[in-house]
Amino acid sequence: MTVVDVGCGYGGLLFGLSTVLPDKLILGLEIRDKLVNFVGEKIRGYRTTEPGKFNNISVVRTNTMRHLGQYFPKGSL
Secondary structure (H helix, E strand, O other), rough: OEEEOOOOOOOHHHHHHHHHHOOEEEEEEOHHHHHHHHHHHHHHHHHHHHOOOOOEEOOOOOOHHHHHHHHHOOOEE
16 A cells, blocks of 8 residues: 655655554655755655665655646556
8 A cells, every 4th residue: 555645745744654654655746846855855864864764755746636647547546
């Protein structure tokens, strides 16, 4: 199972779920460049300071209203 956070913002849910669900892949989708860069840097920083943790999360810049169907098979959400 994969968890998708549409409109992940500053990534609070991503980081919270990463520790609760360490065996699941968690993907954040966000449209704003600055927030995607912020969350990406935050992920890299946490991976450096806490090795072995937060390896199951990532963030992607995308417009989910237009492109959500291109990321997942039909009927999977």
